[in-house]
Amino acid sequence: MHTLEPYFNWRHLYVASEDPQSPFFGYQNSEVHFTDQIYNFLIHPQWDNIDSETLFLKVIYVDYTDGFAVIELMGEWNDLLHNDIMTLKRGVIELMIEEGITKYILICENLLNFHADLDADDYYDEWQDELEDGWIAVLNLRDHVLVEMSKFGIDQYLVMGGTLNDISWRTRHPKQLFEKIDELVMKRLSI
Template sequence: MQEIEPSFQWESLYNAAHDRKSPFYGRTYSQTEYENDIYGYYIHPLWDEIDSETLYCKILFTDYYQQYSIIELFGEWNDTLHNDIMLLKRQVIDHLLAIGIKHFVLVGENVFNFHGTFEDDYYAEWFEEVEDGWIVGLHFAEFVEQEWAKYHVDYYINFGGNLQIPNWRTLKPDMIFAYLQHVMAKRLGPA
């Protein structure tokens, strides 16, 4: 687990630690000292803490003009024991919403498990606060998406089908956003 790093292909374009508006502004990272762990396994020090025991994140890119943020997640998303949606919402999402972000792309290829609950207050709150925006989940494992559907997270987070972008790492953030904006306009538009 300690070798799984957050994506860094856009670091020359954006770095949350250097962005005064970011909830992670001013953070410093060590490449050699491992402090955080999930179930006793150290994780790479570039992941940002959100006060969860099992879920970490990295804001890969934020565009304030187009009002979107791409956030990579890592670990186990556990709403049952740790209420991770509350922690993600309060530590990261609320901050981004307050500065005008209304389109959220969650990259979940390094989310290894999801434990849900039928209490959906934080999902519903987030969904309402994006108003004419959206929340998209990219590259979560199929069993995670099945659990999302079981616990009705799919009411709030859009995922699957034509929202998958196999080559997302090779694209510029604006290309990803333009594609998702097009798909979401069709999904959310009038029938």
Template structure:
């Protein structure tokens, strides 16, 4: 896992550590010192910790005018034991909502497991953004991760599932990726992301 880096090709457009409105403003990173782990496996030092022992993230892009943010995650999402959603909601999402972000894209193709508990924080997140026309969308879930999310009934508050999987987002600009996800959330035709850029 140590060689899986957060997506870096949008760094010329956005860096959370340089965004004074970001919860990660001012963070510094090492390219060579590996300290964070998912169980016994070190992860790349560019991933951000936020209180979870097994789940890490990177804010890839935030657009305050359009009100959306794209976040990539890695590790195990465990609400059962570690209450990861509480740390994510309180320490990352709430500050972002205060800054006017209300549409959240979570890329979870590197989330290896999801262990759900209750849906209270997800419901709160949904209620916090719904009045602004906002939403939460989880993209590219592994099948067993999606199954566990369904068992926890997250589909009431979070958009995920087959239509949001296998999105080839990397070749595209973040604004185009957002428009494609927004169109899917709103039930429009998938017309924004061709297979090749």
């Protein structure tokens, strides 16, 4: 797992630690030292710690004009043991909503597991309610994670699956990715 690093080819366009509006403004990642781990596995030092034992992320692009963010996730989303949705919502998302971000693209190909908590729906519901005309789209979930999230009804808050599970996002400029996802999400929401 220490070789899985966040996507870096958009760094010339956006760096969260250099953005004064970002929750990660001033965040220092080590270039050489492995400081975080998931269970007994070291993870690449470029992932940002959100005070979860198992879930790490990287905000790889934000556009304040169009109000969207692209966030890459890594590890295990564990609402059951660690209430990761609360940690993510309170520590990252609420700060971004205050800055006008209402559309979220979550890149989840490095999300290895999901564990639901039946009482954690409040945070998903709250996040969705605070977006007004916004949305949360999840890209490239592993099949077993998609099944688990759907089984517990998380798909009523997050747009996921179908064509969103096979998006070649690295070949696009972030604004092109946003336009494509926005088009797909709006089609789904209008049905």
